[in-house]
Amino acid sequence: MIIGSKRKNRLCLLILILISYIVIFQWMITNTDSGNVISDVGRLMPMKIKKMVKGKEENSIVNTINEAQKEDLKVSIAGKRHSQGGHTYYPDAVVLDMTGFNKVLKVDPVHKTIHVQSGVTWNDIQKAINPYGLSVKVMQSQNIFTVGGSLSVNVHGRDIRNGALIETVNWFRLMKHDGEIITVSREENSEYFPLVIGGYGLFGVIMDAELQLTSDELYYIKTEELNYDEYENYFKGNVLQNDKVKMHLARLSTAPDTFLQDMYVTDYLISPKHEEYSNHNELKEDKFTFLTKFLLGLSRDFDWGKDAFWTMQKSFFRDRDGHLETRNNVMRSESEFLEHEGKNDTDILQEYFIPVDKYEEYIDDLRKFLADKDINLMNITVRYVKHNEEALMSYAKDDMFALVLLINQGMDEKEKKKTGEIIRGMVDVTLKHSGSYYLPYYEYPTVKQMHVAYPNAEEFFSKKRQLDPDERFVNLFYEEYGQ
Template sequence: MHAQHALAPPPAPVRVLQRGAPPGAAGSLVDARNRYRNDIHSRLNPTRHARVFLPEGPEEVAELLVEARSAGKSVACAGAQHAMGGQQFLEDGWLLDTRRMAGVLDFDADRGLVQVAAGTRWPALQRFLAARRDGAGRGWSIAQKQTGADDFSLGGSLASNIHGRGLDRPPLVDDIERFTLVLPQGCALEVDRQREPELFSLAVGGYGLFGVVSDLTLRLRPRQLLQRSVRLLRRDGLAEAFESARREGARFGDFQFAIDPRSADFMDLGILACYLPTEGELQDAGAGATLSASDWQELLRLAHVDKSEAFRRYSGFYLSTHGQRYASDDHQFGVYLDGYHSAIDAGLGHRGSEVITELYVPPNEIGRFLGALACLCRESGMDVVYGTVRQIRRDAETLLSWARDDRACVVLNLHVRHDQEGMLRMHRDLRQLYDLALGFGGSFYLSYGLHASAAQLRAAYPDVDRFVAAKRRLDPGEVLSSSWFERLSRILGSRAARGDLDGQA
């Protein structure tokens, strides 16, 4: 293993050894200033933790888990804290914050593999790879990451089995070579597909319930010059347009649709943008029209108060970028405005935020599904502020797979008021959306929250009971837990709670 490549860590918290602190955790940094955490985007998961620890490596993680087990406490594991489903928090539990477990640990420039500590954020990895490009801009590139925001931890991305906007890619599991997992018993294990197939299938997309990922090794791809192709399109032509782009070799693509329910274009007309390999110099990538932070803030405001104008401006900008060239890695990063909603709240006169959901249907059903979705959103009065369609290839490796077959993926951002009525409405709306997707033979993503019924969960995730049973078997003391897992157990009821399916896991 090569020497660690340093990345600038975030500001160090005050080192406080509290009276009565667990002796094994005393070597870890204890953040005594902020035991209250909330998710970054929706702000709907305020949680008070008994203690917050910031370990710097797997040894301290192992000590912390051993002490938690001895003390009868459960530990939740948090990265960048963007997830909206409570996977990274646990009321009155201990919180393991991975922010100080950051850095590139090894880089194999011959094979295109990079090993990073789990708390490393995607922009830091991008800077590391950028510094190792040759004079012509050639080098290794990430294959995919979440879009819409960048400051996610890689460990959290593994735990949620995320995806980007690749046109011909499975979720992140396909990019993972191996990872180190600190088990609830306090021992560390190197996990890959061959040596530990069960743990591999459980931990990727397992929301931190089967061990703490201390580092992971990603498969990279050669950096490539891409040209953006943009056109307006109606939903009925979308399935064939995606297939045509894939046949032409497009690596990325998405369809961003009109969001005004008062318009006939609602969820029908959209901007299809695809990225095809092209010849040229990588140094020329990225030149051309861009949107500034203030442009994005105005578009976000309009998406709440004048949806047709928001789409007119956004689609006009995208059409102006037809033919522009981008690097295959750089174009996956963008602008995210922290706290953007406070200014919008002032104009709306209430406190709110956006809640994301993802719905998956067979690719050839996407036109019909968008039509049905438009009707449902209109009838229910759902406040859609953003919507896009992507493509996902089948994930046959993880037990809790959300893409059991090739899927068209519909991402919706719904505006939610932060009051009792808003919470009840959100819960009702999401269940209606899940039913619609299931009716098309589809499913939905669990990372953004657990609002489904037991029947909906089992229909979308036929192995969910096996997942819970494996958790009970491998971590019977629930050393690792979360608000998400507690809710999942309640929804699934007594059968999951008793672990009746242990023998099938």
């Protein structure tokens, strides 16, 4: 059978298109599914790596570091990859995925401690300790993150009586650049302690750690609405000086009509109804995540969506006034809504630390700065973190309010440039008020701004090169700010 020339050309074209799809599909499998191209939750910094290794057993982690040493390969360390500034990977590096190294090794109810491998999540810990009536002292507001990742960024949370995570660490084991494993505490190999916690994976692999626990407690919830200029006095008088208040958070409006003016505060106070603890101590799972995600979606796209989201938040917490909840359940906040998978946009975080006494004037300056800026600011949570400079790269140079900003932005270069200019401006406003900013997020701030916010940065990076002379452990954060 003879095929006409036009039909033959069309057939050839279809075959070429089919072959192209096959090639592209194979490339995607090879370079994405295999882990050769990875990114973090922000998706703004995709990177080609050499390979990803799942660290499931101690020997496999040792072998990975020894192989990297022999072949002179760079190594980056990853957990849940919620640090958004390239902290968990590097071009053509070996990425050590620690999420499979996740055993709870020992719970000690007498001394109120837990020994865990670094890939354990806070959810794993909560499930292990809840039957003993124990609770975590410090963790993020969500329980999905790994302990190793949390140690590497020195997290803080809602507990106003315990500050940064470093305060709750007894010791940890660290695999150094040469494969040697050492125990690090405030007494043993102590030079590593303030460097590794808040060290963003630059000094070695955190293998396991012993953390301090506390008793699980029954709280009742109290919510109030107030104006931003009332918050300092409210916090000092009604929260900090009230021993019954154990946890606290606030939210600041991003709705157009009440932008950076309206607030509501939620306090968690020790309940006098101790006998009801057993009626509430079953660990809860996420509820209403679909509604939160839906309203956040409206908030991304419409100003009226921001108004609706703000109204919903206030109504939800007002309705929970007087509600009883255990400490463990307070620390099991919704997490799925953190995962936004828009094709052309992404949600990023920023966090700014402001001395408590400077909050009101800081908000005034921030509002003035943002008045004419095109930024899609969807949510601001305010927490408290007390002064602690045990970590060399400490963000808590004073008693601080921590403002966590959720921002939606486009993913192309134009959008990144626009967002970067605004964020650098917000950082300048923060530094003007003797504040700081949190380092786990996208590398928008300048090197100069980072050194102003973290005056020990030069010493920190110098110690990194001293203790890791081959610069075996690197990441994009280090490349941007440390060299």
